[in-house]
Amino acid sequence: MLASPPSAVDDTVRKPCRLSLSDRIETWLPKIILAPTFVVTLLFIYGFILWTGCLSFTTSRMLPNYEFAGLSQYHALFANERWWVALKNLALFGGLFIAGCLAIGLSLAILLDQKIRGEGFIRSVYLYPMALSFVVTGTAWKWMLNPGLGIEKLVRDFGFHNFTFDWLTNSELSIYTVVIAGVWQSSGFIMAMFLAGLRGVDDSIIKAAQVDGASLPVIYWRIIIPSLRPVFFSAFMILSHIAIKSFDLVMALTGGGPGFSSDTPATFMYTFSFTRNQIGMGAASAMMMLMIVAAVVVPFLYSELRSSRRG
Amino acid sequence: MADSSNTQTQGSSRFGRYLIYTLLGLVCLYYLMPLFIMLSTSLKTLDDIRTGSLVSLPAHVTFQPWLDAWSKACIGVRCEGMSVYFWNSFRFVVPAVLISTLAGAFNGYVLTLWRFRGSDIFFSALMIGCFIPFQVILLPMARTLGELGIFNTISGLIFVHVVYGVSFTTLFFRNYYVTIPDELVKAARIDGAGFLRIFWRIILPISTPIVVVSIIWQFTQIWNDFLFGVVFSSGDHQPVTVALNNLVNTSTGVIGYNVDMAAAIIAALPTLFIYIVAGKYFVRGLTAGSVKG
Numbered sequence: 001m002l003a004s005p006p007s008a009v010d011d012t013v014r015k016p017c018r019l020s021l022s023d024r025i026e027t028w029l030p031k032i033i034l035a036p037t038f039v040v041t042l043l044f045i046y047g048f049i050l051w052t053g054c055l056s057f058t059t060s061r062m063l064p065n066y067e068f069a070g071l072s073q074y075h076a077l078f079a080n081e082r083w084w085v086a087l088k089n090l091a092l093f094g095g096l097f098i099a100g101c102l103a104i105g106l107s108l109a110i111l112l113d114q115k116i117r118g119e120g121f122i123r124s125v126y127l128y129p130m131a132l133s134f135v136v137t138g139t140a141w142k143w144m145l146n147p148g149l150g151i152e153k154l155v156r157d158f159g160f161h162n163f164t165f166d167w168l169t170n171s172e173l174s175i176y177t178v179v180i181a182g183v184w185q186s187s188g189f190i191m192a193m194f195l196a197g198l199r200g201v202d203d204s205i206i207k208a209a210q211v212d213g214a215s216l217p218v219i220y221w222r223i224i225i226p227s228l229r230p231v232f233f234s235a236f237m238i239l240s241h242i243a244i245k246s247f248d249l250v251m252a253l254t255g256g257g258p259g260f261s262s263d264t265p266a267t268f269m270y271t272f273s274f275t276r277n278q279i280g281m282g283a284a285s286a287m288m289m290l291m292i293v294a295a296v297v298v299p300f301l302y303s304e305l306r307s308s309r310r311g
Numbered sequence: 312m313a314d315s316s317n318t319q320t321q322g323s324s325r326f327g328r329y330l331i332y333t334l335l336g337l338v339c340l341y342y343l344m345p346l347f348i349m350l351s352t353s354l355k356t357l358d359d360i361r362t363g364s365l366v367s368l369p370a371h372v373t374f375q376p377w378l379d380a381w382s383k384a385c386i387g388v389r390c391e392g393m394s395v396y397f398w399n400s401f402r403f404v405v406p407a408v409l410i411s412t413l414a415g416a417f418n419g420y421v422l423t424l425w426r427f428r429g430s431d432i433f434f435s436a437l438m439i440g441c442f443i444p445f446q447v448i449l450l451p452m453a454r455t456l457g458e459l460g461i462f463n464t465i466s467g468l469i470f471v472h473v474v475y476g477v478s479f480t481t482l483f484f485r486n487y488y489v490t491i492p493d494e495l496v497k498a499a500r501i502d503g504a505g506f507l508r509i510f511w512r513i514i515l516p517i518s519t520p521i522v523v524v525s526i527i528w529q530f531t532q533i534w535n536d537f538l539f540g541v542v543f544s545s546g547d548h549q550p551v552t553v554a555l556n557n558l559v560n561t562s563t564g565v566i567g568y569n570v571d572m573a574a575a576i577i578a579a580l581p582t583l584f585i586y587i588v589a590g591k592y593f594v595r596g597l598t599a600g601s602v603k604g
Contacts, residue, residue, distance in 0.1 A: 029506040030425035033417045037477055038433065044448065044455075044474050045440045051451040064454065108338060111331050124590055125339045128346075131586035131593065132579050133535035135552040139559050139575040140345040143352065143568055144365065154365045188342065192594055245444050248537035252556050269446045274542060279450060286446040297442045 049290065055283035062277035073284040082260050083285065086268040089175045090292075093182070093264065094243035100183040101239050102232065105190025110220060112191070113198045123195070126188035134185065138252025141181040142168065171261035174254050178246070178262060181253055186242060190235050197231035198224065237300040244293055265289050353377060353573035360568055376569035380577060384570050386558045387546065393574050395547060396554035400534060401581075403465045403550070407472035408529040414473070415480020415525060416518065420510055422481070423488040424496045434485065440478030448475075449542050456543060463544050471543060472533045479532075480525050483596070487521040488514070520592070527589055528596035531582050551578045 059069045077083050108126060112119055129137065144150045147166040155163040167173040201224055209219050247266035254262040256271070263271075265285060273282025348365060353376050355369040363370060382392040389395070422434050452471060453462065461467035491514070499509045540550040549557075555578045559571045586593050 026505050030421040030427065033506075034421050034430075034433070037414060037418050037437065037481070040474050040477065041433075041437050041440060044452070045443065046436075048448040048451040049443065052447050055450060064450070108335075111335055114328075114331055116331070116335065122335055122339060125342050127590075127594065128583070128586055129342065131531060131582045133537065133552050133582070135535075135537050135556050136575045136579045137345075139555060139571060140349050142559065143572060144345060144348060146568075149360065149568070150365055157364055184342070184345065241442070245446075247446075248552070251537065251541075252559070255560060266444070266446055269449075270538075270542070273450055283450055286444070286449070289444045290447045293442060293444050 052283045052286050055279060056287050058280055060279040060283070062279070064279055069280070073280040074288075077281055077284045077288070080281075082263060083265075083268060085260060086263040086265045086285075089262060090244065090246075090264050093175055093178055093246065094240060096176070096179045097182045097186070097243050098236060098239040100179065101187045101190045102235060104183065104187040105235065106194050106225070106228075108187070108191040109194035109198055112195055123192065126191050128188070129185040130189045132185065134246075134248035135252040137181050137185045138249050141177065141184070142253050145177050145180070168254065169258060171258045174258060174262040178250055178253055182242075182246070182249055185249075186239065190239070193231055193235050194228065197228045201227055233300070237297060240296045241293065244289060244296070265292070349572045349576055353380075353569050353576060355569050357567065357569060373569075376567065376573040377577075379567070380558075380570045380573035384558055384567070384574065385561065386554050389547070393551060393554055393558070393577050396549055396551045397577060399465065399548060400551040403468040403472065404530060404533045407469045407476065407533050408526055410469070411473045411476035411480045411529055412522065412525045414477050415482075415484045416515070416522070417510070418477065418481040419484025419486075419488050420514055422485045424491065424493070424509075424514070425506065434481075437478050437481055440475065441482060445475065445538055449538075453542060463546070463548050465548065467543055468539065468548075468550070471539050472536070475539075476529055476533065480529060483521055483525045483528070484518070487518070491517070520595075523589065523592045524596040527585055527592050530585060531593070531596075534582050554578075 054066070055064055056073050057068060057070065058065055059067045059072075112122060116122065145165070145168045146152075147164070147169055150165075152163060152165040155165065167177045205223060206219055209223055214222070245266055246264050247270065250256060250262060250264050250267050251270075256263040256267045265288065269282050269285045269289065272278040272285065344366075351366075351368055352360060354372045354374070355363065356371065356373050356375075359370050380392055381394050383390060384392045386393070386396070418437075422430055456462040456467045456470070459467075459470075461470060495513065496509055499513055504512070534550075535552060536550070537552045537556065540553040541556070544550065544553070555574050558574050
């Protein structure tokens with residue numbers, strides 16, 4: 001919310017005499033420059049959230065209409081088995097994806113922090129998946145996890161003829177393939193975050209602990225890892241954000257299938273809004289996604305703004 | 312950090328080092344494996360794929376899958392390969408990156424060095440744009456693009472990506488300009504330099520690193536985007552990521568795994584290239600703007 005523009009002219013610039021036109025433009029210029037972004041933010045972020053909120057209270061199906069329907073779309077949403085599958089998958093995928101990335105990222109960062117020769121190269125190798133699109137990652141893993149010709153065949157060719165690895169086509173297990181591909185793509189990035197955190201740990205504390213005779217594992221476990229709390233915190237935020245918005249990876253890897261067994265809220269929203277002509281329910285699911293994100297992100301945003309504010 | 316050689320005996324320390332290098336090397340293989348498999352599969356014939364193993368090298372290297380993927384593979388009803396969509400992506404990614412970066416630079420400049428009452432609140436309000444799940448704006452945006460007559464056009468995609476990219480670019484520039492001392496601008500103002508002059512002559516020349524970060528970040532994000540592409544475009548106007556997904560998930564006829572893999576590498580090449588030549592800036596962008604995911 002901008003302060004009412006005319007009165008906000010910087011008082012120090014205002015002179016007793018009348019300002020020339022160019023001076024007046026000058027004092028207004030910063031606000032003129034900011035105005036498009038202001039309008040865009042107001043309309044396309046806040047306005048659209050309200051608009052989607054409104055749609056979720058209507059009977060809209062194929063076309064939006066504005067017939068008030070109260071909470072009936074939300075009732076229908078939570079009576080829909082597919083939505084529950086999506087929520088359950090989000091919890092499963094989110095939990096495993098976050099835990100996997102944190103564990104792998106931290107372990108790799110600690111290993112890489114042991115004065116490793118060629119560290120720069122190794123780091124680049126761990127991090128390159130982040131440059132790829134989730135669609136590319138999905139395509140690659142879809143091929144490797146393909147039961148007929150992928151890893152299953154590879155292991156069988158080694159002589160383990162009864163080996164099965166058909167998670168991609170197994171509706172009980174398909175969501176775990178999304179975890180595998182997601183962890184592959186994002187864990188290197190979390191490693192980079194932890195590595196930066198480790199480099200920021202004060203050496204003198206560690207030296208003091210060594211003098212006291214603490215062993216290396218103890219130093220890591222008791223001193224260094226606890227001091228990485230802020231990194232854990234932001235990594236958690238970022239990963240949960242990726243998990244909640246996971247759409248591309250699921251679409252490319254499993255397409256939400258088999259059936260709808262690997263649906264997530266993001267694919268649910270897409271399917272109901274754009275292919276099944278249930279705009280009202282799509283809007284309701286989008287609002288639920290916003291609330292899930294808010295529940296995770298608001299604490300983070302709050303602390304971030306407080307610490308980054310200048311002065 | 313912790314120099315362990317003082318406290319441990321030479322022998323066990325050397326063994327530990329070997330162990331660490333072995334582990335790190337194996338993990339390198341794990342990360343590189345999918346890329347290797349994609350590349351090797353894309354150079355195999357379909358027979359080779361069926362008879363050979365997932366990790367074997369091609370028996371006879373063939374570039375036909377690459378040619379097919381580029382100009383012949385059927386995506387939807389059109390059989391002209393990925394090339395159309397690859398150039399589509401460039402046509403909206405480049406303008407969207409440039410516009411959003413320029414807007415972010417100006418916004419960041421105003422929000423740090425020309426602050427006014429309410430500008431901090433505005434910044435916080437803008438930051439929420441980095442956090443919302445885009446599903447919450449899809450339906451109204453589809454409608455709005457339709458009303459504006461730019462649904463399913465390159466301009467429409469430029470518009471959407473600029474609108475939802477500005478939050479990030481503003482964040483980059485604002486956080487960078489916060490470190491510039493106020494005195495620099497104050498001195499220039501006393502010397503009579505105006506808003507734009509200060510920006511062009513003082514601020515922009517010291518902004519190169521953050522401009523590079525912003526361009527790389529935006530390029531990677533917009534090039535890799537799938538959601539906006541699949542919702543706001545169809546047919547000939549789709550970006551390369553959507554085309555790739557359509558190609559791979561087309562269930563008619565013989566599945567050309569080799570062509571799929573070639574197409575996937577084609578879709579990944581521009582961002583991989585940027586990562587290889589400007590990795591340092593890429594990582595900086597990630598840590599600065601990683602909330603987008």
